[in-house]
Amino acid sequence: MEEGEEVKLLGAWMSPFVNRVKWVLKLKGIRYEYLEQDLVNKSPLLLTSNPVYKRVPVLIHNGKPISESLFIIEYLDDTWKNNPILPQDPYQRAKARFWANFIEEKFSQVMRKVLSLEGEKQKKEVENANEALEILEGELKGKKFFGGDQTIGLVDIVLGVLPTWIGVIEEVACVKVFDPIKYPSLAKWMEDFLELPVIKESLPDKDKLLAYVHKIRIYMLTLAATK
């Protein structure tokens, strides 16, 4: 990092979106100041840096804010050229963006619903999650990481929500989503992913996360019941 570069990350310890950005910052060796945010009583800094969505993560580089994890990651990749997260070739970049999008839409958002629902509705979302996993298993087959055999890329980073959150959601929502026998390539991928020093060093405390997610589920179920 050059002299005079100031990088701040507004985050929250439990956010998988913030985690993604931390991983990229680490992979690129970028020094930054981390500012933990209170998501209930939001700081003026957060509200002025992300006035549209008022949420984390927000990266502030030399005073200029960038919001939304995927755009922050592309910004970091555009600005710090070492250890590229996206491929150089336009077609491969388009594929990486496609899969990142797919994971967000068809897996991450679906897992949020699994957490907030019960009964038949939850069952349907578990099926949806499995459809996505099947497709991802097919896309990964034969490779160590989605980014290639040596390094992780954008798709691995976005799918990082799987190894870090799936166990927690399954335990709290009392449901089984991921079967390693059905998805052997993804199961291996999860092991390899969690072994990477960059990832290993920055996982949230599991017990703390369990307690937090448990509270979230109760809140969401109560909300659904009062509608």
Place this chain on the structure above:
Amino acid sequence: MADEVILLGFWSSPFAMRVKIALAEKGVEYEYREENRFDKSPLLLEMNPVKKQIPVLIHNGKPICESTIIVQYIDEVWKNESPLLPSDPHERAQARFWSDFVDTKIYWLGRQVWLSIGEDLEAAKVELIRCFKLLERELGDKPYFGGETFGFVDVSLIPFSNWFYGYEQWGDLSMEAECPKLVDWAHRCRKKESVSQSIPDQQKIYEFLTEIRKKHSSK
């Protein structure tokens, strides 16, 4: 070797329009193939097996899917003509942010206004107007979201100007009264050849969408 570029689309899809506009901006010759949503072609199913939806750009046999991803691809491949994304990384991040805002907010809220009635419609309408005003603020006094030149956010949003008349009719609102700058911006964009040749007649879109609205609300 000449490039082979094929676009699979649907005439009323704002997402397909984005790609047409981007290709026109770059002066790329391509073959357009109209898809039937209820009877998808083998080519579409082969090229987009995951989502099975248009638009799909097929460049020398290789498929690229999702409209904003396709537009970025076009910008990266035909980089010497009319750049759509800014060269500055921070401005580029902002352009991606606002384009995503169009997808996340304008499309979905507009869809709710289009297909709902009563309280649901009112709630969507209020939120839609709030989001349009945010876009207006982002536009400011610039001729385009891209600044002096037509850019990525302009490409993303302009197809939805076809829906303005619909929002007004279904939602009982006036775009001119709520967001005059945005209405001006839309007129300015529609004068560009790349836009006018890629966007069908507003009335035709309105009639098509209204037919679907009638069928939807009679369920």
